[in-house]
Amino acid sequence: MTETTTEARAGVGEPLAVVCGGGRFPFAVAQAATRAGRSVTLFPIRGFADPWVEEWPHEWVPLGAFGALSAAIRRAGCRDVVIVGALTRPRLLDIRLDFTTVRLLPRIARLFRGGDDHLLSGVGAIFEEAGFRLRGAHEIAPGILVPEGRLGARAFDEAMAADARLGLAALAALGPYDVGQALVVIGGHVVAVEAAEGTDLMLERVADLRRRGRLKTAPGRGVLVKAPKPGQDRRIDLPSVGPQTVERTAAAGLGGLALEAGGVIAADLQAMIEAADRAGLALAGLAPR
Amino acid sequence: MTETTTEARAGVGEPLAVVCGGGRFPFAVAQAATRAGRSVTLFPIRGFADPWVEEWPHEWVPLGAFGALSAAIRRAGCRDVVIVGALTRPRLLDIRLDFTTVRLLPRIARLFRGGDDHLLSGVGAIFEEAGFRLRGAHEIAPGILVPEGRLGARAFDEAMAADARLGLAALAALGPYDVGQALVVIGGHVVAVEAAEGTDLMLERVADLRRRGRLKTAPGRGVLVKAPKPGQDRRIDLPSVGPQTVERTAAAGLGGLALEAGGVIAADLQAMIEAADRAGLALAGLAPR
The missing domain is CATH 3.40.50.20 (Rossmann fold)
Structure with a gap:
């Protein structure tokens, strides 16, 4: 910074x-x-x-x-x-x-x-x-960099914080393999990993798995985790989020969004916070691992 | 063994x-x-x-x-x-x-x-x-364990062998996070990672990305890579493959299947080899990393 x-x-x-x-x-x-x-x-x-x-x-x-x-x-x-x-x-x-x-x-x-x-x-x-x-x-x-800390009304509970930590660790482990910048963790389980399909389609997949009864956890748990690929050129490829990301996260039945602080960009953070509050989702910037 | x-x-x-x-x-x-x-x-x-x-x-x-x-x-x-x-x-x-x-x-x-x-x-x-x-x-x-080596008419070319190595390494890196047992690598890029959706849906996703023009590589390249999660109880959860896996891999436009030798099971290996030969896919058992 x-x-x-x-x-x-x-x-x-x-x-x-x-x-x-x-x-x-x-x-x-x-x-x-x-x-x-x-x-x-x-x-x-x-x-x-x-x-x-x-x-x-x-x-x-x-x-x-x-x-x-x-x-x-x-x-x-x-x-x-x-x-x-x-x-x-x-x-x-x-x-x-x-x-x-x-x-x-x-x-x-x-x-x-x-x-x-x-x-x-x-x-x-x-x-x-x-x-x-x-x-x-x-x-x-x-100002477009997501800051650290809670960003909205709802705080992460312990389970979501643990899911977020697991997700950041898994993304870091995938770093050398240039995979994706996002995944979904619910109750300690990585249920979706983003690769070429992108975050939106990954979230749709989670929504679909839930609709088809293939996720057995209650809605409102689990997190979307986003972080930049380690070692990537941050001048041209920081992962981005927006109100739409919040809406898709809500549609996937998750409890919140865990974004790497200083490593994810939001064009209008305020609009995103409002979207998260409306959807009842927790939104937080997490210190990089 | x-x-x-x-x-x-x-x-x-x-x-x-x-x-x-x-x-x-x-x-x-x-x-x-x-x-x-x-x-x-x-x-x-x-x-x-x-x-x-x-x-x-x-x-x-x-x-x-x-x-x-x-x-x-x-x-x-x-x-x-x-x-x-x-x-x-x-x-x-x-x-x-x-x-x-x-x-x-x-x-x-x-x-x-x-x-x-x-x-x-x-x-x-x-x-x-x-x-x-x-x-x-x-x-x-x-006999249901996939053996090491080439298992069919078509051999892996250098690019596919490199994709397979990358895939096995990425799966191993994901091991501690209990994610999936499969991913797809094309030309040095992990384009799909399996999590809760399972191998079939992951392969469908790759086929879909290709149909929508979102994979820019020619068909016949890249591999499905399958390996057991490190540390899992092999008595109840070895990843499995069959002729259908071959067909879905072909439908995804990939060039072959790289399976961890001794870590993936096939109910009828001969039927699978025949399916791979029919589809023109390379099929191989790779030594665990």
């Missing part, structure tokens, strides 16, 4: 390019940079970024057109670049409906080697090689 | 009770015990065991009625008991349609604490406490 703050300060005053995927994270980053006195230009990725980006200085870019994108960023006078927002696979389905993007798929495909983080690492490497300074979203907007 | 063989010999001549779940494993065990000169009585579990059990001396028992079952086993003059066959959750759905079994569910539910192995451990403990000697299916029928 100390290093993060220093790095963020180092960029103060310099213009910032925010390459935007979907969701609210690009907004949080752009807002934080503006508040810090930086001029911000958004480069929303067509098919991923949300319409609000047009309220900012922006230039739409297609996914995969790195040459055009880097030229546009240079024209905007930026050297610091943040890549932030959802570039998740479900959106790739939509791309198929778009003929222009279909033509780009072979180039995108080369970056895919299994998980989203590889796409992102690939993109990150391309930017670095082009002479840009890649910044982490959390370096520009440290 | 040496110990196993000794133990199996120790029981020679003594009558054997085979408590049967679904599938062909109980048959393989009963057959091996008969060949070894033991008298065998089957205790097929209603709703799980298959009709062929009626060709053997048998007594149907409802799941959960341990008092009645142990009395029946004693009447049959058996002290050695094997519990073998599928008691998987999908079948529990069927139970719900059966009024008699619905009444037993509260007792069964107490045994459920997350994974199938807990149900099985619970059952195992109850038998041991009742004074029976619990035998592993593989102790009675060592």
Whole structure:
């Protein structure tokens, strides 16, 4: 965190390019940079970024057109670049409906080697090689990092705290194998592990197992545990959560969310806390193991 | 294996009770015990065991009625008991349609604490406490253990061998967390980890990710990796495979199956090898790490 703050300060005053995927994270980053006195230009990725980006200085870019994108960023006078927002696979389905993007798929495909983080690492490497300074979203907007401690009305009970510890330990054990950033633990049992399917589909699976009577524990117990993969490039792949994560966790019949403090980002923590309180879920930031 | 063989010999001549779940494993065990000169009585579990059990001396028992079952086993003059066959959750759905079994569910539910192995451990403990000697299916029928080496026409290429090593290492890392017994690795990436959903649903998930364009690797690469959880009671919970596993692995677009040699059981290895050859999949038993 100390290093993060220093790095963020180092960029103060310099213009910032925010390459935007979907969701609210690009907004949080752009807002934080503006508040810090930086001029911000958004480069929303067509098919991923949300319409609000047009309220900012922006230039739409297609996914995969790195040459055009880097030229546009240079024209905007930026050297610091943040890549932030959802570039998740479900959106790739939509791309198929778009003929222009279909033509780009072979180039995108080369970056895919299994998980989203590889796409992102690939993109990150391309930017670095082009002479840009890649910044982490959390370096520009440290406020998006989930803080430590209870975050909402409901506290973890002992069983949930134990589930969270087990989950963090299991994620750490999986670290060297580059698996996922989330799992679900109920009553001391890891019932789902995220890999390529992502957190949302994993939570749907838990909801489904419960519907089919294959989880025999009462609802309201167990936790979703999220933590970054050890050793991953935090500038481009911190796990993220939002109110939707809370709703899916509730739909899975769990009791709460255990997020690694300083290792998971939330675009609007307050909205998430409110969603957790509404759903009666416990929400907490846990110190990394 | 040496110990196993000794133990199996120790029981020679003594009558054997085979408590049967679904599938062909109980048959393989009963057959091996008969060949070894033991008298065998089957205790097929209603709703799980298959009709062929009626060709053997048998007594149907409802799941959960341990008092009645142990009395029946004693009447049959058996002290050695094997519990073998599928008691998987999908079948529990069927139970719900059966009024008699619905009444037993509260007792069964107490045994459920997350994974199938807990149900099985619970059952195992109850038998041991009742004074029976619990035998592993593989102790009675060592032929069901997957042997080491290539088991079919197609050999692992280097990439698949590397995927298999990664998978075995990741499963071993997850060992202390009692997660699953299987995962899928493609091109150095763990794309799915089995937990409460079981191997079949995990393979379906991989097939689904591929259908939706979320796996960018060509079909015919990657492996299903199966190994027992370290430290688990092998008498009641060795992971099992069959021709159906091969078919689901093929449907998931993988290149092969990497099974821990001596740690995974196959009721009919020959049928499985044939299925693998038909599907063009590589099938191999790998030495434990």
